[in-house]
Structures are given as structure tokens and as C-alpha cells.
Amino acid sequence: MFYYLIRKLLFLIDPEKSHIFVLKCLNFKQAQILKKICFYKNKSSQNIKCMGLNFSNKLGTAAGIDKNGEYINCLSEMGFGFIEVGTVTPLPQYGHPKPRLFRITQMEGIINRMGFNNLGIDNLIKNIKKSHFKGILGVNIGKNRDTSIKNSINDYLVCIEKIYNYASYISINISSPNTIDLRTLQHGTILNELLYNIKNKQAELHKKYFKYVPIAIKISPDLSKKELKYISKKLIEYKLDGVIATNTTLDRSLISGYKHSLEEGGISGLPLQKKSTNVILLLSKYLQKKIPIIGVGGINSIDSAQEKIQSGATLIQIYSGLVYHGPYLIRKIIENI
Incomplete structure (x- = not known):
């Protein structure tokens, strides 16, 4: 109830400004009392194994909440x-x-067309070094807007090389709808080239640093069954460590007629929930438990979190659900899955 009162005020502010304001407030030392009231203290570890790593519980943050670390x-x-x-x-x-x-408030949805706004990989590394977090830290990487699709693989290799020693796992974003032609990396010859090169880079760095950092691919919810079957085959062939399902959708069928529904960008939150779950179900069938799935998209309750797990996800992530339901949602999900 406390969060919903705060949310009324936050929703009077521009969504991007509101997002930054909340995170900055949480960074203040003076917010310790508020943190003790609102934040969940996980006293016991569930010890979930995925991608060769040990996770204290199944729930994580999705990329986009903290772009620059x-x-x-x-x-x-x-x-x-x-x-x-x-x-x-x-x-x-x-x-x-x-x-x-x-915000598509009536549908608990969010449209974003951020376009990979960030301060660059070198700045992220500086922030990781300054943090005291000792848990599992994933780093989601993409290509620069001005890099052509033809040369985009090099952008991913540069990021992998730089972040390898600082990440617990690396997530390859080839599915954002907000970078021109990015989603073409999910298909055909260029997908083969991408997977081949990133696995070679991973092997090279594994040998160099005596450390194996898993690599997962983040895919679109708008892929057809045929496309999902193909990408699953390639993930198995190249022995990827995980797949994150899914990114935002361009499907506007569930938000038609609502304010902001015609804004360009990818949709997250409740309108994405069923679509992302259906992708997880298909991936689970095609991957045959050879590659773990991290489920994300529209998780806003215990039931929707459990549905992702039951559909085949080993781990889950939230973003929009946190915006609409606050930190208590974290506690409810962790305690019940």
C-alpha cells in the first residue's frame, strides 16, 4: 500500500525522469531506513545452478534498469x-x-524507444570496479547505432573482450526493436557468423584468463515458430550457455486505443506476458533442456512468475512489474517460487 501511494506521485513525472529519480534516491545513505522497511532481506540461499553459476534465488533484474552500472x-x-x-x-x-x-498505465505496460543510450563499456567497467557487489552480475551488450549490421559483430567482440573479467555472464542483445536492423542478427548467415565468432572469443579469453564466463543470447518475442526452431538449433550447435526470452515486442494488439499506444518502440510489461511465455514454451520444446532459459516479460505477480518457471525457464527477470508494483513484488516472488 505504501508503494502505491508513492507511485501516484512518481507517475505524475515523466517516466524517464521518474526512473532516474528513484534510483538516485535509493543511492543516498539517508535512504537506509526506507530500504530496511521496503527491501527484502534474503536470509537463506536457494542455490539455483544455471549456466555453471550458483544463484541465490531465481529472480533477477532485467537489462535496462541500470544501463551504466x-x-x-x-x-x-x-x-x-x-x-x-x-x-x-x-x-x-x-x-x-x-x-x-x-507508460500504458491501464495495461501495466511500458513503451520504450531508448536506443541503447549509455555511457560506453569503459565507463561501465569503472562503475563495476567501484561497486561492492559480490553476487552474480550479468552484462548486456549491444552494437553502436552508427555501426553497420555488416560490421556489428566486431562491436560485440570488443565488448566481450573488455567486460570478460568483470562479468559473471554476458548477454548478447540482438533483439531490441529500437536499433535499426538489429533484429536481422537473429537470422541466417549473419547469426551463424555471430555465434561462431563470439564462441571463439569466449574460448580465447577462457584460455587467457583461466576463467569461463557464460554467454547468453537475448531474443525477440516476435519470432515465428519456424524462426524459433532455427535459432534453437543454432544455439545448440554452437553450444551457447543460455538464452534470454524475451526482449520487448512490436505487437500492439493488446494496447490498441490506449494513450501512447501509437508511440514507436518496444512494449514491455503485462501486454508482453503471454507472448514471452509462449516463446519460452517453444524454446523449451526445441532446446530439449540442452540450454537453460532465462524468462522475462510481463512478470507482475507470483502466478506469472510461476508460469514462466513451469513453461521452462530456470531463472526469471523483472523490470516493468517492479515499476507498477514496487519492491514488495520481489519478496512475494522469491518466497513463493
Whole structure:
């Protein structure tokens, strides 16, 4: 109830400004009392094994909450079993012009066309070094907007090389709808080239640092059954360590007629819930438990979290659900799954 009162005030502010305001408040030392009231203290470890790593529980943050790794410490205090930062690119970039984030409040949805706004991989590394978080930290990487699709693989390799020693796992974002032609990396010859090169880079760095860092691919919810079957085959062939399902959707069928529904960008939150779950069900069938699935998209309750797990996800992530339901949602999910 306390959060919903605060939410009324937060929702009077532009969504992007509200997001940054909340994170900055949580970073203040003066917010310790509020954290003790609202944040979940996970006293017992569930010890979930996935991608060769041990997770204290199944719930993590989705990429996008903390793009630059500026809030790792305060997020780590909320009870999550893991944190994923990013999406980050080799070079800093502003992203799309503002406004670029919109709430579909009646449907608990969010539209974003952020466009990989971030301060670059080198800045992220500095922030990781400054944090005191000792848990599982995933880093979500993408290509710069000005890099052509033809040359995009190099952007991913640059990021993998730089972040390898600082990440628990690396997530390859080839599915954001907000970077022109990015989703073409999920298909055909270029997907083969991408997977081949990132696995070679992983093997090279494994040998160099005597440390194996798992690599997962984040895919779109808008892929057809045929496309999901193909990408599953390739993930198995190249022995990827995990798949994150899913990114935001371009499907506007569930938000038609609502304010902001015609804004360009990817949709997250409740309108994505069933679509992402259906993708997890198909992946579970096609992957045959050879590659673990991290489920994300529209988790806003215990039931929707359990549905993702029952559909085949080993781990789950939230973002929009946290915006609409606050930190108590973290406690409810962790205690009940």
C-alpha cells in the first residue's frame, strides 16, 4: 500500500525522469531506513545452478534498469538473486531523442524507444570496479547505432573482450526493436557468423584468463515458430550457455486505443506476458533442456512468475512489474517460487 501511494506521485513525472529519480534516491545513505522497511532481506540461499553459476534465488533484474552500472549496490540490497546491467555499447551514445519512454498505465505496460543510450563499456567497467557487489552480475551488450549490421559483430567482440573479467555472464542483445536492423542478427548467415565468432572469443579469453564466463543470447518475442526452431538449433550447435526470452515486442494488439499506444518502440510489461511465455514454451520444446532459459516479460505477480518457471525457464527477470508494483513484488516472488 505504501508503494502505491508513492507511485501516484512518481507517475505524475515523466517516466524517464521518474526512473532516474528513484534510483538516485535509493543511492543516498539517508535512504537506509526506507530500504530496511521496503527491501527484502534474503536470509537463506536457494542455490539455483544455471549456466555453471550458483544463484541465490531465481529472480533477477532485467537489462535496462541500470544501463551504466551506477546503481549496482542499491539494487543488490533489494533481494535479487542476480543483477543484469546494460545494454552497453563499445562507445557512448545518447540514444533516441526524448521523450522516449511511455507508460500504458491501464495495461501495466511500458513503451520504450531508448536506443541503447549509455555511457560506453569503459565507463561501465569503472562503475563495476567501484561497486561492492559480490553476487552474480550479468552484462548486456549491444552494437553502436552508427555501426553497420555488416560490421556489428566486431562491436560485440570488443565488448566481450573488455567486460570478460568483470562479468559473471554476458548477454548478447540482438533483439531490441529500437536499433535499426538489429533484429536481422537473429537470422541466417549473419547469426551463424555471430555465434561462431563470439564462441571463439569466449574460448580465447577462457584460455587467457583461466576463467569461463557464460554467454547468453537475448531474443525477440516476435519470432515465428519456424524462426524459433532455427535459432534453437543454432544455439545448440554452437553450444551457447543460455538464452534470454524475451526482449520487448512490436505487437500492439493488446494496447490498441490506449494513450501512447501509437508511440514507436518496444512494449514491455503485462501486454508482453503471454507472448514471452509462449516463446519460452517453444524454446523449451526445441532446446530439449540442452540450454537453460532465462524468462522475462510481463512478470507482475507470483502466478506469472510461476508460469514462466513451469513453461521452462530456470531463472526469471523483472523490470516493468517492479515499476507498477514496487519492491514488495520481489519478496512475494522469491518466497513463493
